[in-house]
Amino acid sequence: MLLIFYNVAIYCLRLLFQFASLFNAKAKAFVSGRKSIFLILKKTLSDNQHDILWVHCASLGEFEQGRPVIEALKREFVNHKILLTFFSPSGYEIRKNYSGADYVFYLPWDTKKNARRFVQLVNPVLAIFIKYEFWYNFSAELKKKNIPQLSVSSIFREDQVFFRFYGGLFRRILKNFDYFFVQNATSVHLLRLIGIRNCILAGDTRFDRVNEVVKKREEILLAKAFKNNEKVLVAGSCWEEDLEVLIPFINENKMKFIIAPHEIHEASIVDFEKSLQVKSVRYSKAVESTIADSQVLIIDNIGMLSRLYQYGEFAYIGGGFGKGLHNILEAACYGIPIFFGDKNFEKFQEATDLINRGGAFQISSYTNLITQFDMLSIPENFLLACEVTKAYIAENLGATEKVTSYCSKLLK
Numbered sequence: 001m002l003l004i005f006y007n008v009a010i011y012c013l014r015l016l017f018q019f020a021s022l023f024n025a026k027a028k029a030f031v032s033g034r035k036s037i038f039l040i041l042k043k044t045l046s047d048n049q050h051d052i053l054w055v056h057c058a059s060l061g062e063f064e065q066g067r068p069v070i071e072a073l074k075r076e077f078v079n080h081k082i083l084l085t086f087f088s089p090s091g092y093e094i095r096k097n098y099s100g101a102d103y104v105f106y107l108p109w110d111t112k113k114n115a116r117r118f119v120q121l122v123n124p125v126l127a128i129f130i131k132y133e134f135w136y137n138f139s140a141e142l143k144k145k146n147i148p149q150l151s152v153s154s155i156f157r158e159d160q161v162f163f164r165f166y167g168g169l170f171r172r173i174l175k176n177f178d179y180f181f182v183q184n185a186t187s188v189h190l191l192r193l194i195g196i197r198n199c200i201l202a203g204d205t206r207f208d209r210v211n212e213v214v215k216k217r218e219e220i221l222l223a224k225a226f227k228n229n230e231k232v233l234v235a236g237s238c239w240e241e242d243l244e245v246l247i248p249f250i251n252e253n254k255m256k257f258i259i260a261p262h263e264i265h266e267a268s269i270v271d272f273e274k275s276l277q278v279k280s281v282r283y284s285k286a287v288e289s290t291i292a293d294s295q296v297l298i299i300d301n302i303g304m305l306s307r308l309y310q311y312g313e314f315a316y317i318g319g320g321f322g323k324g325l326h327n328i329l330e331a332a333c334y335g336i337p338i339f340f341g342d343k344n345f346e347k348f349q350e351a352t353d354l355i356n357r358g359g360a361f362q363i364s365s366y367t368n369l370i371t372q373f374d375m376l377s378i379p380e381n382f383l384l385a386c387e388v389t390k391a392y393i394a395e396n397l398g399a400t401e402k403v404t405s406y407c408s409k410l411l412k
Contacts, residue, residue, distance in 0.1 A: 002169040006136055007111065014109050029089035033106040041121045044103060050081045053407075054124035056107055058133050059088035063095055064327070065153040066130040068208040068400040070100050076404055077411065083122055087133070110135040119145055125411060128152055128403075129177075136169065139176040148178045148410055152403055153205050155349065156187040163190055181403050184349055203399035204350070210333040211397055213306050220307055221288060223258065227311045228292040234258045234312035236305045236331065241321035242341060243272060248366050249373075250296060251277040258308055260299040262318055262326075269300055306330040314338075314376070320345045320362070328360065335390030337376055339363055350392075359388030 020027035045052075055070055057063040063086070070082055084101035086092035096104050108114040115137035127142050127149040134151075142149045161167040162174060171194050174180075180199035182188055191199050226232075233255060235246055239262045250257050261268060273280055280296035291297070299308065306327075309315055315331035320341025325348050331338050338354065342362035345351040354360035361372045376382045 003136070006169055010110055026089050029093060030106075033089065033092060034108060037106060037108055038117055038121065041105065041118070045121060048081060050079060051125045052081050052083050052103075052122055053077065054083045054085070054122055054127045055101070055130070056085045056128070056133055057087075057091055057130045059086065059091040060094055061327070062130040062133070063091050064209055065205050066128070067100065068205045068212065069128065069130075069152055069403050072400050072404040073407065074100055076408060080125070083124065107135075107138075110137045112137045112141075115141040119147070126150070126407060131155065134170070134173045136173050139173050143176040149176065150403070150406070151177050151180045151182075153183055153202075153399065154180055154187065155183040156190045157347070158186075158190060163194065179406065181399065181406075200402065202402040203396050204329075205399045205403070206327070206329050207393055207396040208398070208400040210306070210329045211393060213330070214310075214333045217307050217310055220304060220311075222283060222286050222291055223297065223308055223311050225288045226258070226286070226291045226294065226297045227256065230256050231313045232256045232258055232311050233314040233316060234260075234309050234331070235316035236260045236308070236318060237262045237326035238316070238318035239263075239322050242316070242318040243275075245321075245341070245363065245366050245369055246316065247272075247275050249369055254295075256295055256297075258297045258299065258311065260305050260308065264300050264302065269298060272298065309334045309336070312336055313382075314373075316340065324348075325351055328354070329393070332359065332389040333393050335386045335393075337361065337382065337385035338389065339369065339372065354389060354392060357388045357392060359385050359392060 017027050017030050021031040053073055055066055057066045070084065074082060081102040082100070083103040083105070084098065085105050085107040087107050092104070092106055098104060108118055119141045124147055127147060129149065129151050131153050139149060156162065162170050174196055178198065180191060180196070181202035182199055183204045185201055188199055188201050235242070235257065237260060238246065243261070261272060269282065276296060278295040279293065280298055281291060281294040282298045282300045284300050286297065309331045312334070313336060315336050315338045317326050317328045317331060317338060317340040319326045321343045323344065325340055325345045328338055328340065328348070328351055332350070332354065338360040340351065340360065340362060342364045345362060351360060355362060363369045363372055376385060
């Protein structure tokens with residue numbers, strides 16, 4: 001009975017997206033990207049003579065967790081092809097030309113027919129699902145075909161449906177998996193409570209990813225000239241609620257700020273510029289010879305945020321007051337103290353860990369930010385926070401190696 005409800009829900013969700021595609025660009029991409037997908041799959045894979053490793057990510061954030069695994073598998077299994085799928089347009093549209101994968105597609109809707117056709121066409125020797133991705137029909141079809149399936153960087157909470165009295169169908173999905181590489185001890189404990197012991201505390205593969213970014217980072221000459229050996233706070237992916245806290249802090253502080261707004265529409269940037277009482281410059285209009293005269297550098301592009309943190313003594317990560325905290329590991333890997341809003345960070349393990357250790361600080365308001373910042377103006381406190389963030393990254397490296405080692409034993 002529950003499976004009937006599940007399949008009906010998938011069907012209704014599909015209709016909802018088709019309706020929304022009439023007036024929503026993201027929904028339109030979601031629908032059009034799946035149009036004729038099986039014909040495209042068949043044509044694309046028709047001359048493939050290699051075994052396929054299938055990696056699935058929901059969106060861009062999960063891709064960043066899956067990326068180190070994909071690249072490690074690419075190095076390890078040179079005679080295999082990697083097929084990458086996305087559920088969301090925000091992942092597919094940005095990474096559809098990703099060179100680390102041989103094929104990139106949308107994931108078809110999780111119906112029994114689609115799952116059977118997809119698995120038959122792709123015929124993977126291994127399927128890897130990143131973090132939260134659990135689909136009944138796909139997992140059942142893989143199980144039926146005896147194709148190993150792994151869950152990587154997954155994290156479980158007590159309030160999830162898997163652990164509710166009515167979650168039997170979803171527990172069946174989990175039991176189709178051959179192995180779980182989870183992020184924390186709580187996840188191991190919860191899985192064991194429902195009889196799943198094929199799991200290991202491996203950690204989060206994003207640590208390996210950000211560590212690689214630091215190793216291979218390139219200079220951003222304009223940002224370096226802007227810093228000019230002065231103290232800088234780098235604020236990444238800032239929403240309106242974050243800027244409401246940061247703007248008075250910027251206007252009353254003599255240090256420098258690199259601000260990357262979440263929205264880079266012209267109207268949003270103009271409003272931000274008008275609210276500042278200090279000299280600012282947009283990255284797109286900056287000149288290296290004069291940029292040091294400005295106190296605020298506004299990043300009006302996408303793609304360089306992870307490299308900008310190298311120029312900061314402090315970081316502020318946006319999203320904590322609203323829809324959810326942005327990636328704080330990108331800043332932590334540079335060994336600097338981190339601030340973020342106190343409303344929506346608890347589901348991010350790394351945020352809670354760094355708060356408990358003293359490397360990150362939740363703030364509730366502008367005055368609270370001043371209090372926390374004044375505390376870090378004491379050299380001993382600042383150095384301790386830097387050491388905490390640096391050590392936290394170092395302690396959590398190695399999840400990717402655990403996954404690839406398992407895959408090597410499985411496939412060889």
